[in-house]
Amino acid sequence: MADFTHFDGKGNAQMVDVTDKAVSQRQAIATGMVTMQADTLRMIAEGSHKKGDVLAIARIAGIQAAKKTADLIPLCHPLMLSSVKVDFELNHANNTVEIRAMCKLAGQTGVEMEALSAVSVAALTIYDMCKAVDKGMRISDIQLEEKQGGRSGHWQREQTDD
Structure with missing residues (x-):
């Protein structure tokens, strides 16, 4: 297993230096x-929720979350997402x-946190x-x-047979 990269030799938190990465x-x-309950899912599917199109709003929220990940998670690099x-x-x-959620860019560091943030905030928006x-909805399996x-x-x- 690799060492944690967000700590210096003294254990202090640090932003990873990606200057020399290609x-x-x-x-x-x-x-x-x-x-959720079956009636809640039906309401979403039919677009009959009084607040409007739940999935359209959740999609926008997810995209915004990906773009704002560096503002939400300490030590994440601000990224110029291309998609x-x-x-x-x-x-x-x-x-x-x-x-x-799928995030893409051409850059020096990965976009895993942005994709995870997009899914998380989309789920929170649906909730x-x-x-x-x-009120009994459950958010799960974010990965x-x-x-x-x-x-x-x-x-x-790896795909598992659950």
Whole structure:
């Protein structure tokens, strides 16, 4: 296992110096889900929520979160993202909204935190917009699925049979 990079030799927090790292194409994909009552999911699917299009607002919130990650998470580098996509899949069998975010750039550091932030804030936005009708919603399984680029190359989560 690699050493933690956000600490100096004395254990003090530090922003990683990426000055000498090569610029490369980088991409990260993260996923997560919001589980809810069947009626809440139906309301989202039909677009009948009184607050408006829940998924459109959650998509914008996710994109904004990716762009603001360095403001939210200490020691993250501010990045010039070239693409952020946030998509949703409604799973009526499990009463879930499945969230997938993909972030890309050409840069000196990865975009994993941006993709994870996009999924997290999209999920929180769904919760916020629907909490009046379903306070028992559950946000879960936020995780990195894949990253490409940089010195460590390509990484992909192993698929498990759950």
